[in-house]
Amino acid sequence: MDGLEDINKQLLTKELLSNDELQKARKELITGLNEMLSSSRVNIGIKRMGEIYEKAFQNTVRHKFPPEEAEIKTVELCSPWQEKLKNPDFHPFKIIHIDGKHEKCCRRMMNLYISLRMNGGDEIYNAVTTALKELNDYNPSS
Structure with a gap:
C-alpha cells in the first residue's frame, strides 16, 4: 500500500510539472503569434475544407457578364453547388479496384459534372471537384 502511495505521489508530481511546462509553452506560443500578427506583412487566411473557392466562379x-451583374451571377452559380456539397446524401465518389487496392475516385462522367465543365469551364469545375475531394478526405465519419 505504501509503495502505491509513493507511485501515486510521483505521478502527481510529474503531472504538475508537465502541466506547468505546457502552460509556459502555451504562453510562449501566444506571445510569438501576437508578435507575428502585429507585423503588417503577415496575412493569415482561413480555408474551410469542403467549401467552394468562390473566386473561380467570380x-x-x-468575363461573361457586366460588373453590376457579375456578383449576383457568381452567387447564383456557386450557391447551388455549395448546397449540393453540404447535402450528406450527395455521394459522387465510387470505389474502384486498382492493382489489388480499393481506391475512391470521382465519378467524373456524371451529368452534373459534364454540364458544369461545359457551361462553367475548367476553373469552376476544378473548384467544385477540389471542394468535393476535401470533403471526402477530411470527413471524420468516413
Missing part, C-alpha cells in the same frame, strides 16, 4: 463570371 473569375469566370466576370
Whole structure:
C-alpha cells in the first residue's frame, strides 16, 4: 500500500510539472503569434475544407457578364453547388479496384459534372471537384 502511495505521489508530481511546462509553452506560443500578427506583412487566411473557392466562379463570371451583374451571377452559380456539397446524401465518389487496392475516385462522367465543365469551364469545375475531394478526405465519419 505504501509503495502505491509513493507511485501515486510521483505521478502527481510529474503531472504538475508537465502541466506547468505546457502552460509556459502555451504562453510562449501566444506571445510569438501576437508578435507575428502585429507585423503588417503577415496575412493569415482561413480555408474551410469542403467549401467552394468562390473566386473561380467570380473569375469566370466576370468575363461573361457586366460588373453590376457579375456578383449576383457568381452567387447564383456557386450557391447551388455549395448546397449540393453540404447535402450528406450527395455521394459522387465510387470505389474502384486498382492493382489489388480499393481506391475512391470521382465519378467524373456524371451529368452534373459534364454540364458544369461545359457551361462553367475548367476553373469552376476544378473548384467544385477540389471542394468535393476535401470533403471526402477530411470527413471524420468516413
